[in-house]
Amino acid sequence: MRRGVWSLGQIEACPILIPKASHLATLLTLHCHDKVFHQGRRITGGKLYSIGFWIVGAKRLLNSLLGKCVTCKKMRGSFCSPKMADLPEERLTPGSPFSYVGVDVFGPWSITSRKTRGSHITQKRWAILFTCLTSRAVHIEVTEELSTPSFINALRRFIAIRGPVKIFRSDRGTNFIGAVKELGMKRVAAEDDSVKNYLAEYGCVWVFMPPILEAYGSG
CATH class of the missing domain: 3.30.420 (Nucleotidyltransferase; domain 5)
Structure with missing residues (x-):
């Protein structure tokens, strides 16, 4: 049976294993992270698993890539608080x-x-x-x-x-x-x-x- 006509259950049951050090794992992670609109590590990892890919050691890869994401830093960055003047x-x-x-x-x-x-x-x-x-x-x-x-x-x-x-x-x-x-x-x-x-x-x-x-x- 060809991979393209598998059902969702079959894809999740038999995912494709990809080592975390490969360039393909990085590209897939960034693609799924963009598809879920820059949400957290678990949602990005769930998206990878749902399309039939299992990255070995994905937790460290996700933490590394999401920590460098500029969009995530802008969305989750802390607001600057103005310095309060001295009280009279x-x-x-x-x-x-x-x-x-x-x-x-x-x-x-x-x-x-x-x-x-x-x-x-x-x-x-x-x-x-x-x-x-x-x-x-x-x-x-x-x-x-x-x-x-x-x-x-x-x-x-x-x-x-x-x-x-x-x-x-x-x-x-x-x-x-x-x-x-x-x-x-x-x-x-x-x-x-x-x-x-x-x-x-x-x-x-x-x-x-x-x-x-x-x-x-x-x-």
């Missing part, structure tokens, strides 16, 4: 709650401020998030508009409830910058060389994080 000193130093505070704004969302006959009036609201950098506690103040006066009022309410703050940290939002100017607070750029000197001084200091455009260039 106030995140690691124990202290009173809300002595070191991070500030951010989220919103807006629409609310129904007043109902009239047959309709209603909707307005927007924003929320200012004060986060304690030491204990991770959260304080939220709601504002009617995203402006410097509204933010100053929210800031005063926060300080009245939580007490004095040593350092604020935020991005360079226009409302934050305007509030710092209105209140006459000291402003520190995080990329400035004199940051440590400002942080050591007594009183409330506002630290602005470096903007992305300035850090990486606008182009």
Whole structure:
């Protein structure tokens, strides 16, 4: 009986033996590995066996060839993890709650401020998030508009409830910058060389994080 008309069971029962050191074994292994779309050693070996070939010492051959496969290295390679920057000193130093505070704004969302006959009036609201950098506690103040006066009022309410703050940290939002100017607070750029000197001084200091455009260039 010719080999080409054997059934699948006959092919698997009587496979052709091929030594692993032969060039034919390498070509067959690479061909089957490509047919199974670069899957693992067992699936590639099963494909070889299913088409009627038995490579003596196939385990070592498969490990050697699959270890050199560029496609497999790309598919199974580990992702590069970016190096995390050093945490601010106030995140690691124990202290009173809300002595070191991070500030951010989220919103807006629409609310129904007043109902009239047959309709209603909707307005927007924003929320200012004060986060304690030491204990991770959260304080939220709601504002009617995203402006410097509204933010100053929210800031005063926060300080009245939580007490004095040593350092604020935020991005360079226009409302934050305007509030710092209105209140006459000291402003520190995080990329400035004199940051440590400002942080050591007594009183409330506002630290602005470096903007992305300035850090990486606008182009």
